[in-house]
Amino acid sequence: xxxxxxxxxxxxxxxxxxxxxxxxxxxxxxxxxxxxxxxxxxxxxxxxxxxxxxxxxxxxxxxxxxxxxxxxxxxxxxxxxxxxxxxxxxxxxxxxxxxxxxxxxxxxxxxxxxxxxxxxxxxxxxxxxxxxxxxxxxxxxxxxxxxxxxxxxxxxxxxxxxxxxxxxxxxxxxxxxxxxxxxxxxxxxxxxxxxxxxxxxxxxxxxxxxxxxxxxxxxxxxxxxxxxxxxxxxxxxxxxxxxxxxxxxxxxxxxxxxxxxxxxxxxxxxxxxxxxxxxxxxxxxxxxxxxxxxxxxxxxxxxxxxxxxxxxxxxxxxxxxxxxxxxxxxxxxxxxxxxxxxxxxxxxxxxxxxxxxxxxxxxxxxxxx
Numbered sequence: 205x206x207x208x209x210x211x212x213x214x215x216x217x218x219x220x221x222x223x224x225x226x227x228x229x230x231x232x233x234x235x236x237x238x239x240x241x242x243x244x245x246x247x248x249x250x251x252x253x254x255x256x257x258x259x260x261x262x263x264x265x266x267x268x269x270x271x272x273x274x275x276x277x278x279x280x281x282x283x284x285x286x287x288x289x290x291x292x293x294x295x296x297x298x299x300x301x302x303x304x305x306x307x308x309x310x311x312x313x314x315x316x317x318x319x320x321x322x323x324x325x326x327x328x329x330x331x332x333x334x335x336x337x338x339x340x341x342x343x344x345x346x347x348x349x350x351x352x353x354x355x356x357x358x359x360x361x362x363x364x365x366x367x368x369x370x371x372x373x374x375x376x377x378x379x380x381x382x383x384x385x386x387x388x389x390x391x392x393x394x395x396x397x398x399x400x401x402x403x404x405x406x407x408x409x410x411x412x413x414x415x416x417x418x419x420x421x422x423x424x425x426x427x428x429x430x431x432x433x434x435x436x437x438x439x440x441x442x443x444x445x446x447x448x449x450x451x452x453x454x455x456x457x458x459x460x461x462x463x464x465x466x467x468x469x470x471x472x473x474x475x476x477x478x479x480x481x482x483x484x485x486x487x488x489x490x491x492x493x494x495x496x497x498x499x500x501x502x503x504x505x506x507x508x509x510x511x512x513x514x515x516x517x518x519x520x521x522x523x524x525x526x527x528x529x530x531x532x533x534x535x536x537x538x539x540x541x542x543x544x545x546x547x548x549x550x551x552x553x554x555x556x557x558x559x560x561x562x563x564x565x566x567x568x569x570x571x572x573x
Contacts (some may be wrong), residue, residue, distance in 0.1 A: 211432050213478065214440045214448070220250025222369045232474075240373060240451050244466035245430045247446040253364045255445070258422055261355040264348050265478060268317060269396040271288075271343070279341040281318060283523035285390075286330060289341035291316040296522050317394040321360075321387065322353055329387065334488055335516050335535070356392050356482070358421055363390065363484040366449070371378050374459065375497055384486040389512055390416065391485075397427070397477040413465040413547045414452035415518045416485035416511070421448040425461030425477040431467040440468070453547045454486065455513065456508045461499035463507075465547040488512025512537035532548035 221228035330338030
């Protein structure tokens, strides 16, 4: 096994044992623990999610993105109150009048469609104004909602099994986190990178960590790269029959930095590419703090966060329509949140991998006042 600092390839873990006996589950958990500590990215096989579900998802996704822009914009994400719908090119990290020239980031070279657990319009949390739960927006495209939800529900169910595997990997009982996943804002993104010969080796998505617990990804083409502990970018191409899984911010907090939220990016997207990450999360109001077995006596512990507030704060910083709402006073940031870049191997490299409590905890009032 490569070390955290020098790994040159992404390991493969067969997780079919998570559906088996206690001994089989513990064997998989031991592998998950090693890979999470030393790499933070892995391919998982044996999920039980059928290839047919993915093929159907890919077909309906291609059909949607082939629609004229005006058709896709009928489900524009900025029309929603709970971050669901079509994301046009330039929406993420692009220019808008709410961001100063010095803070501008290059626009991501992609379009997307964002969705999550499809709740009814009378869901009480949605009616109460929770910004990340509720119904999805759907285009008038036959069978899209049914096809996408069928895939979503299958991968979400597998994610709950994998979460039990990670609980065992942390030395906890397998059901430790079950009660935290009842109405979680686990987002699925349908992402399209159009063919663009001028985009050779250009940035598709900038370096970042994922904001949730872990990510279950199915891409159709290469382009994903992972940052190792030596500061090198390692390719993570798609593998038949496997999900690409990466550790995200909540697992970094639970383990007090023993598992690192893995910094990654997308490059080399000249060819047309589709990508389907499901960002597996816990319920919005879940307070995530270092588990007792990972706490340090010297006080250098990760600071606790509410999972949904962390997700929402990062989302507001990324999307132009939300930055405009924030600047107009229509929405507000959570009282306490961590700035982008506070997690992951890049943050470790920047602070010397000391494991010290992160100094970038800020209040919305101080930043946006």
